[in-house]
Amino acid sequence: MRDVIDAVADWTERDETFALATVVRTSKSAPRPPGAAMAVGINGEAVGSVSGGCVEGAVYHIAQDVIGDGTPVLQSFGYSDDDALAVGLTCGGIIDVFVERITPEEFPELADVIHDIRNGNPVAIATVVEHPQRARIGSRLVIWPSESSGTHGSSELDHAVIDDARGLLASGESGVLMYGPEGERMETGAKVFVASYQPKPRMIIFGAIDFAAAVARAGSMIGFHVTVCDARLVFATPARFPAADEVVVSWPHVYLQEELNRGTIDNRTVICVLTHDPKFDVPVLDIALRLEGPAKPAYIGAMGSRKTHDDRISRLQQAGVSQRQIAELHSPIGLDLGGRTPEETAVSIVAEIIAERWTGTGRPLRQLPGTVHSHSL
Template sequence: MREVMPQLSRWLVEGTPFALATVVGVRGSAPREPGAVMAVGATGEAVGSVSGGCVEGAVYEAATAVLETVLPQLETYGISDEEAFSAGLTCGGTIEVLIQRFDPASLIGQVFASLEREEPVAVATVIGGRAPLGAQCYVWEDRVRGSLGDGGLDAAVTADARGLLAQGMTGTAERYGPHGQRRMDDVEVFVQSFAPPPRMLVFGAIDFASAVAGIGTFLGYRVTVCDARPVFATAKRFPKAHEVVCAWPHEYLAGTEVDERTVICVLTHDPKFDVPLLVAALRTPAAYIGVMGSRRTHDDRVAQLREEGVTDGELARLAAPIGLDLGARTPEETAVSIAAEIIQRRWAGTGLPLGRLTGDIHRHTVTPPRQHARR
């Protein structure tokens, strides 16, 4: 949603209706995750993608029909021997796509406004069962707008949506029975949550930090570069970082927000900075703590950390030396290596070449789409 939001916001301001196609279910080796969107404006312009190109033409046709009829549609796209010459995913997976029309007066404008302010918000949409297809409610931490048609269902979905926002998760389908009770039938709801971007904290204002900040921004992190040396910690040297802070690293870390999605990259490889910083970092719930330096440097660092009372279990959290073995040499190549390790740890990948593996290329943990014929 975020990547197409500027265009959608312009359409709303211009008074242009649009149809929004959202991936709400995935099975097999599908190219896009649940939550991926494609939008078609009343002028015929299209933005976004739900499949990387495989079925965009068919989705475009369905979206133009929804613009005319105003009735939401739930479409399933896959590929089989019987469908060999119809629109389908060449990778062999299956995606389920909900297509809805939005007009300028729609509440979705409030969602866009929240995204611009980085205010957490979730959108819950009925995608199956007895409730009206496409019925929506919008959930913030302090308010709810819209309804799925039942007070008990609204309450249950609101609680679940706020739980997803707290975890920074999105793209999940849940089934609810009468009055919001959990069941395997009745109403199926897709909840898409939009939490603020996760943080990347880069310590050490060196050339490698500039490259890491750039790739961190590219991956969707809100990047902060921190260094105690004012001559190096300048915004001019790190144009792709969201903020540059001049402070002692451990003092800054102790006073800033760190959650389970935060990644920390320690690139200073100087004990007077590293040791107190790592002691503080290992007391946070950060998802990733990577440390630059040679193996000998790290061995010396570990000895000093042990003297500070750091345990073996805490030391096991460190990714050191930082990054995957890609043979990187330049700062830019090293940044790719670091980004690859962050991604690998986030999604529990093997780090091996895909050509040496078998099974699905894209692994999904969300509820798969239901089996029904594509309309």
């Protein structure tokens, strides 16, 4: 719902009924991940996408029917070998889309959920999308780390879903959970889709240089909460980095240690060291590369020439950073795209971050066999 939240918030403020279509399951080369959403207003306006255009027309018509009669629909879309012009995914993927009607009476917690999503507070919505008892389909639980609201019509099912959904929420994952009709483990019959909303992952850029401004724009575009940090007051200003969520004046290693003490560094955090000056980058990398467990960043990259890289590695080794830890460093930072400008360099950096997240190869897709989209988490 995050990608349609502005429209959903407007309709909610006006107490309007609307339909919400959500991708709950994908396979093969599905173009959108679980959680991707399309919303249709009572007056016919539509926002968002569940397939990048392949099946939006069919989903739109289902949504209009759902607004009218209130009956939720779980619909599977896939490529048709018999009729290539049939409604389906010509990319060869398969998606399951759940379409439900949303009204103020049926979803009284929605305003709170919208507030939490917008303010980076963790919250999950668990919706029954399949059940032997049709009356339970569409029932939902809203789950926060320490409380919940709503019911699936069975205390046993509620307890099972709440426990499992909190596990998904902690890891920032969305997906379908399967149970017996009353929440029995190791049984089937009931499917519950959990949409998890965690705060945006962090991108911390050390070094207030022109390349950092471009990386901040690219990082914000792909969904990061971006921080730019530099010890030099004259360079670290919000005016120079309008795309950053925050600009901090501090020595990089001091700021990173403070954030570690606050518990704001986690396995989704991305660290880009663009200072290419040993007095700045070696101390901060000394801290970052030693991190383990829940505080270990998803990606650590450092900018610099081959000569700078070799000197940096030597200094890190002298500081006691192990070879295994040094191997975690992406340096020189980015993929080889042949770019030169700050903007082109930023593309190469975020491309490497994306490839690291989804275990991509960085090679042209035309050279690779198999499906286009990875399903790694």
